[in-house]
Amino acid sequence: MSSHPLISIIVPVYKAEKCLDELYQRLKTSLETISPNFEIILVEDCGGDSSWQVIERLSAADARVRGVQFSRNFGQHYGITAGMDLCRGDWAVVMDCDLQDQPEEIPRLYAKAQEGYDIVLARRGVRQDGMLKRITSGLFYKAFSYLADIDYDGEVGNFRIMSRKVVDSFSQMREQLRFFGGLVQWLGFPTASIRVEHAERFEGQSSYTFAKLWKLASETIIAYSDKPLRIGVRIGFTMAALAFAYGIYILCHALIYGSPIPGWNSLIVSLYFIGGIIIAMLGIIGIYLGKTFDESKKRPLYIVRRTTYDAHTD
DSSP, rough: OOOOOEEEEEEEESSSSTTTTHHHHHHHHHHTTSSSSSSEEEOOOOOOHHHHHHHHHHHHHHHHHHEEEEEEEEOOOHHHHHHHOOOSSSEEEEEEEESOHHHHHHHHHHHTTTOOOEEEEEEEESSSSSSSHHHHHHHHHHHHHHHOOOOOOOOEEEEEEEEHHHHHHHHHHHOOSSSSSHHHHHHHOOOOEEOOOOOOOOSSOOOHHHHHHHHHHHHHHHHOOOOHHHHHHHHHHHHHHHHHHHHHHHHHHHHHHOOOOOOOOHHHHHHHHHHHHHHHHHEEEHHHHHHHHHTTOOOOSSOOOEEESOOGGG
């Protein structure tokens, strides 16, 4: 294999020890229909199982397999970022390790890219996930599209092929809050998509719990848009207008009919309601300030503990 592969496969790995041998064999078979000159980058995100030992074994048997292990768990999107930073191919494919993204679709993605596209997305048809996962994912993408002002396609996951120009441009974006799909879409390169079959998981269950999806959604929305702040401003002005109108109504009613102005009950309810809104808005502002503080530290996005290759010879 030459030192400059045609295509790089980037796979973030988390608790996937039982999937990796099958993943490697299917990738090898599929990629060799394109070119024998490829690399498979497996980024192990400290899942606590034997995935790293399997990666070392695969790398020892085939130099085209390049393993990277983080110093601790950083998360899937940081694993993708590391793979994008380290890959050397003219084209890069990002896919999950659980074989729901099928390696046999890569030649189709590559063929479509040769028509003149820098990005080709794999659009999943019927997702082979549980009902709860499909519902929460759907809600996440709808909320993200609305609050981030991005028309993001919920049928598209991380599975895609990208040109070298896209990889180099992506690697220039070093913000701490990472959402791979949103960052690539922001780049704006010519994009196409093809329909692929979404398979069932080869082994285990998804590591994305509802809490993790909620955390990803909230952080991503804050990273990509100030729309929550603008919505807060609109709510504030709307409440002020309604309160002013209601105050005029009470005053006019008292002057015309001589009725007493309502007392403490309505006042206390109004104060608690308005106080809750104010606290919520201050909380949103505080989150934005906290994320700004995190960005100002300029810490590295990830730390590599070890690799299966000598980085100094690349």
